[in-house]
Amino acid sequence: MITNKQFxxxxxxxxxxxxxxxxxxxxxxxxxxxxxxxxxxxxxxxxLHDQRxxxxxxxxxPEYQEPQELERQRNVHDSLITKGLQIISDSYLDYFEKxxxxxxxxxxxxxxxxxxxxxxxxxxSENNYNxxxxxxxxxxxxxxxxxxxxxxxxxxxSKSNILIVKKPINWDRKIIVAxxxxxxxxxxxxxxxxxAKTFNIPLSAVAVFDPQFHVVAFRSIxxxxxxxxxxxxxxxxxxxxxxxxxxxxxEKIYQGHLDNAKRIANDEGLEINTVLLSGRPxxxxxxxxxxxxxxxxxxxKIGYHTDNGLDLGSMTENLLLQSQCNLIIVTEGxxxxxxxxxxxxxxxxxLPWTKEALTRxxxxxxxxxxxxxxxxxxxxxxxGYKEITEEVLLEARERMGM
Numbered sequence: 142m143i144t145n146k147q148f149x150x151x152x153x154x155x156x157x158x159x160x161x162x163x164x165x166x167x168x169x170x171x172x173x174x175x176x177x178x179x180x181x182x183x184x185x186x187x188x189l190h191d192q193r194x195x196x197x198x199x200x201x202x203p204e205y206q207e208p209q210e211l212e213r214q215r216n217v218h219d220s221l222i223t224k225g226l227q228i229i230s231d232s233y234l235d236y237f238e239k240x241x242x243x244x245x246x247x248x249x250x251x252x253x254x255x256x257x258x259x260x261x262x263x264x265x266s267e268n269n270y271n272x273x274x275x276x277x278x279x280x281x282x283x284x285x286x287x288x289x290x291x292x293x294x295x296x297x298x299s300k301s302n303i304l305i306v307k308k309p310i311n312w313d314r315k316i317i318v319a320x321x322x323x324x325x326x327x328x329x330x331x332x333x334x335x336x337a338k339t340f341n342i343p344l345s346a347v348a349v350f351d352p353q354f355h356v357v358a359f360r361s362i363x364x365x366x367x368x369x370x371x372x373x374x375x376x377x378x379x380x381x382x383x384x385x386x387x388x389x390x391x392e393k394i395y396q397g398h399l400d401n402a403k404r405i406a407n408d409e410g411l412e413i414n415t416v417l418l419s420g421r422p423x424x425x426x427x428x429x430x431x432x433x434x435x436x437x438x439x440x441x442k443i444g445y446h447t448d449n450g451l452d453l454g455s456m457t458e459n460l461l462l463q464s465q466c467n468l469i470i471v472t473e474g475x476x477x478x479x480x481x482x483x484x485x486x487x488x489x490x491x492l493p494w495t496k497e498a499l500t501r502x503x504x505x506x507x508x509x510x511x512x513x514x515x516x517x518x519x520x521x522x523x524x525g526y527k528e529i530t531e532e533v534l535l536e537a538r539e540r541m542g543m
Contacts, residue, residue, distance in 0.1 A: 147335055148175040152270040152301075154261050154291075155181050157233045160276025164306045165240050167467070168274045172246040174339045180270070181237035182251040184260040185226035227252065258294040265301050273303040287462055296461065296470060297452040302332065304437075304469040305461065311436060315343040318439040319426050319456065322398040324474030325441025330402045331475055333439045334409045342436060345414040346402040347429055349422040350391040391512070392417070393519070401477045423459040430464055439469045492521055497531040 153168045155161045168179050234250040241248035253260040265273060275296075279289040288296075288305075296303055318333045320326045330346060337344035399415040406413040418425040430438055444454035453461075460468055494502075505513045520537040521529050 146271065147332055148172075148177045148271055150180060150268070150270045151177050151272045151274060152180045152182065152265060152268070153237070153274045154295075155183050155233050155237050156276075156279050157236065158276060158278065158280045158282070160278045160282075160289075160306060161233075162236075162276075163309050164274045164276045164304075165237060167304065167306050167310045169240060169244045169246055170310055170312065171272075171274075171336075172241075173244060175335075176247075177271075178247040178249065179237075179241055180249045180251065180268075181234055181241075182253055182261065182264055183230045183233045184253045184255060184257040185230045186254070186256060258291045258298075261291070261295050262298045265295075265299050270301045273299055273301050275303065275305055277305050277307045293461075300472060302469065302471045302473060304467065306467050307465055308467065310467060312340040312342060314434060314436040315345055316437045316439065317345050317347060317430055317433060317435045318402070319422075319441075319460075320346050320348045320398045320402045321422070321441070321445045321456070322394070322401075323441045323443065323445040323447070324476050325443060325471050326398075326445075327401065327405060327477055328473045328475035329439040329441055329469070329471040330405045331409075332469065332471060333437075334406050334411050334413075336437065337413075338409065338411055340436075343414065344406065344411065345416060345433070345435075346399055346406075347416040347418065347426060348395040348399050348402075349418045349420060349425045350395040351421055352391055352419060392419075394515075405475075405477065423456050426456065427460065427464060430460075430466055435466060437469060438464060438466045439471060442470050442472045492518060492527065492529050494529045495531060498529050498534045501531050501534055 148171055151168050151172060153161075153164050155165065165181075168177075171177060172179050230252045234252060238248060238250055251264065253264065273295070275292050277288055277292055278286050279291055282289060292305060296305065316333045316337050318326070318329050320330065333344055396417055399417060403413055403415055416429065418429065438460065440454075440457050440460055442453060442457055443451055444456055447454060457470055461470070502510065502514060502517075517529060517534055517537045521533055524533075526533050
């Protein structure tokens with residue numbers, strides 16, 4: 142048995158639904174391997190029922206409208222509803238406890254009162270669980286339901302890593318982790334390395350770069366510029382820069398993310414497979430996941446290009462809604478020094494630029510400038526230059542088709 146702080150405490154909200162029971166199975170399978178403690182909670186809403194009863198009082202027959210009788214009815218209703226909901230909550234937790242005892246897994250149980258998703262989020266926030274495991278759907282699921290409202294709300298608000306269970310777990314297939322260079326995606330790699338090693342299954346890291354987006358953006362800009370502005374920005378030359386350099390630069394960057402994922406795994410003694418794809422990230426990742434049918438898919442909660450306040454990245458949201466696989470969404474971060482084919486991508490400060498070279502670089506349109514700069518840096522490092530002058534920049538431009 143392994144003790145791993147990544148999975149030391151695991152929360153499982155339960156409601157006796159099919160997917161809730163899948164989540165219990167998932168939790169037990171992990172807890173038995175990692176010596177985790179499972180915490181089951183269930184939220185019942187007695188106060189909500191009290192409010193509903195109060196709202197309906199005006200519709201009661203006249204004999205129940207007398208103040209004394211109305212107060213008596215309120216007390217009876219409050220007692221019956223509260224007690225009944227507590228009994229139901231206890232029964233759900235009894236099943237959870239029974240399963241944990243049978244598996245020999247340490248456990249705790251909690252019955253909470255209030256609004257379901259907000260109490261679950263509060264529990265997560267106050268206890269900082271290493272992992273939360275939730276069924277994708279609850280008791281209120283309909284035929285067309287994809288993700289339950291409680292699960293969706295908890296996913297967006299949870300500060301802990303959360304594993305969404307969509308089908309019974311079977312640890313006999315690979316794990317797939319999507320990597321985009323964000324700290325969250327690298328933390329997902331670390332979590333998946335632990336799981337892959339423990340369950341003795343393969344791990345694959347997949348990254349997707351999207352050259353088409355930049356083509357569309359470039360042509361959109363070029364299409365609205367006047368002839369004079371087009372000459373000023375030298376768009377004919379820049380189009381060649383984009384087609385021949387930007388796309389290759391994107392490929393190198395995302396290959397670098399995969400190289401980092403491989404390095405993280407190698408440091409933990411695990412060899413992993415890496416897959417680099419071209420296209421729209423979500424579409425290609427989902428296509429790859431569907432073709433591989435893995436035991437688990439992992440992704441960072443937010444991506445590399447996120448902004449402040451975003452609760453869920455677009456890749457993650459699409460996988461949550463459309464993938465049929467169990468999905469772990471990683472909130473924590475892990476920072477690594479990004480690697481490309483030459484050395485760290487963070488080389489902008491390692492080679493000095495002359496004033497003339499920087500002036501020449503300013504002629505590149507803003508949306509393409511950073512990529513062009515990285516291409517020149519990579520070329521200069523490869524050639525052994527110690528400084529980027531205007532002559533070096535022009536040489537790089539000529540040799541690389543810029």
